[in-house]
Amino acid sequence: MAFPRRLLADHEELVLDLRPHWIALVPPALVTILVVAVVVAGFVVLPDSWPGWTRLAIVAIGLAAFAVYPLRAFVAWVTSHFVVTTDRLIHRSGWFAKQSMEIPLENINDVRFNQSVFERMIGAGDLRIESAGEFGQQLFTDIRDPERVQKTIYEVGEENQRRTMRAGRSEPSVADELDKLDQLRRDGVISEDEFRAQKSRLLGRA
Secondary structure (H helix, E strand, O other), X not given: OOOOHHHOOOOOOEEEEEOOOHHHHHHHXXXXXXXXXXXXXXXXXXXXXXXOHHHHHHHHHHHHHHHHOHHHHHHHHHHOEEEEEOOEEEEEEOOOOOEEEEEEHHHEEEEEEEOOHHHHHHOXXXXXXXXXXXXXXXXEEEEEOHHHHHHHHHHHHHHHHHHHHHXXXXXXXXXXXXHHHHHHHHOOOXXXXXXHHHHHHHHHHO
């Protein structure tokens, strides 16, 4: 399930859309195997003299245990998105009860990753992101290739900063340019004809 493009703003581009690493599914998978084993063992060991509803109770308990942790963990994995765009970082999860957080790139102060030896072998790790504002420090676990993600966040953040600076530079107004042209004419740098030609060009642009 890809991140919904309709949630992106105009002129915003998707850079990374990552689901948690598959290692996050190992604990719920082990619990699922354990639950199935316990249910099967219950059926095998349970005496035939016991009433039939006891077997139904064992199945019900097994299903409840599966729903409490493994199923919830799998749904969280399927619906979780760690997203980097040209403007912000987004973490979103959930089908019915949704959770979402967004950090503008300009608010990110520091990005660090941690990997154990095993995590480095399988390409997983944790990201700790420090940002200004309400979120402070956020820890994201089971990130795929965290070193690459860290590098991407820095690169996109720098490009976002350059883009913001370029947008903040306002072009000189026509009136300012006319004043400069008039000063050049008075100083004798340009002739009267050149002044009139440049003035006509500027007025035509206005």
